Amino acid sequence: MNTRRDLLVLFALAGWALAVPHYGSDFAVSMALTCLMYAALSSSWSLFCGSTRYLSLATPAFFGIGAYTSALMLEASGWWAAIALGAAIAAGVAMLMGAAVLHLRGTYFAVLTFGMTELIRHAITYWEKQVTGTVGRVLGVVPERDTIYLTVLALAVLAILVSILVRRSRFGLAMQGIxxxxxxxxxxxxxxxxxxxxxxxxxxxFAGAVGAAMSVRWTYIDPATVFNPFIGFQTVLIALIGGAATLWGPLIAAVVFSLLAETLRLQLPQLYMMALGLLLILSVLYLPGGLASLRRDSFKWKKGAA
Known part of the structure; x- marks a missing residue:
């Protein structure tokens, strides 16, 4: 019954999101695209890290691999093939990285995944300087705005759908057991x-596929842009604020956080990062279970009052 309810909620939200390009302004579509991007990243991150309690900081590595794959292959292979290839290459790199570092836990695992992300970024920068003679890629083929939006929406829906199904499977139970x-x-x-x-x-x-889709948002990409550690930190922050062990928490936090971050960036550009840091501290201190715990605590309070 819970699975059916979650699926109904997911498809209802997806139907509402489908209407944004038709009725929203360009700014509204851009904001919705950012929300969907972080919904996909944080939901897929939470599926593994929230269940196993492994703190991965490698999201920028997979995002950047997908973005560069799309930049290199889009013109030759087409839109969907470039996204699928970006996801496949990112997954392959993750398997190699995981085989090397997944025997570690806690701080050691987090530091090593961050270090490997930086290693990949610098390796690509070195390769471009030494082999191609330039740093960065100009995207000659850019799909229409609605194509990008619908693709990222599909990836966000797929990430949450996979989370729903995996959490109730033997594979999901195995990760929770770990x-x-x-x-x-x-x-x-x-x-x-x-x-x-x-x-x-x-x-x-999922991170590679999202990176491949979002790369066309910029007409020019370079390693500093697509391998930006801030993408990884913000993904982790959103997952923790929403509740990494929950299904809907990362989605709720992705919307709330993206809107709040954009407001802070426009209104308080000098205090933007300080405000985000303060938000994380308050969340850890007073909402260790994330935003999703508010509903659970409210339910317990009402039940106790009754």
Whole structure:
């Protein structure tokens, strides 16, 4: 019953989002596109990291790989093929990265994923300078605005749909078991190494696909733009604020946070980053379960009052 309810809510929200390009201004569409981008990134990040409690900072690496794949292959292969290829390459890199570092946990894993992201960024920068003689790519083929919007919307819907289905599958239960007690999960017969690599690759595939789709938002991309650590930090921040262990928390936080961040950036450009840092501190102190915990706490309060 819960699965049916979640699916109905998802398709109702998707139907509402479909109307934005037809009735909204260019600014409204741009804001909606940002919300959908972070909804897809944070939902897919939470699917793995929220379940296993592995803090990954590698989202910019997979996003940038997808963006560069799209920039290189879009003209030759077409729109959907470029997105699929970006997702596939990002997932392949994640499998190699996961095989190397997923035996670690906590701070060590977070630092290593961040370090590998920087390594990939600098490697691509070095390759462009030494081989191509330039840094960055000019996108000669750019799809229409509505095509980009509908693609990112489809990726966001797919990310949440996969989360709904995986969380109720044996694979999802295995990831939750790893997050609760990895050694116990191993004794129960879970191949924790394979499950972790598969979950990490699934998260990377969505980040790569989103990066491939969003790359055309800029007519020129370079490593500093698409491998920007801020993309990863903001994804983690949104997931934590919404509730990384919940289904709808990252989506709610992606909308609220994107609108708030844009308002702060326009109204308080000098205090923008300070305000975001303060928001994270307050969320950790007073909403450790994320925004999704507000409904649960409210329900408990009403039940206790009754």
């Amino acid at each position: 997050g609760a007690d990895e050694q116990r999960a191993q004794t129960l017969g879970v191949d924790t190494r394979l499950v972790k690599i598969a979950g990490f690759a699934l998260t990377a595939a």
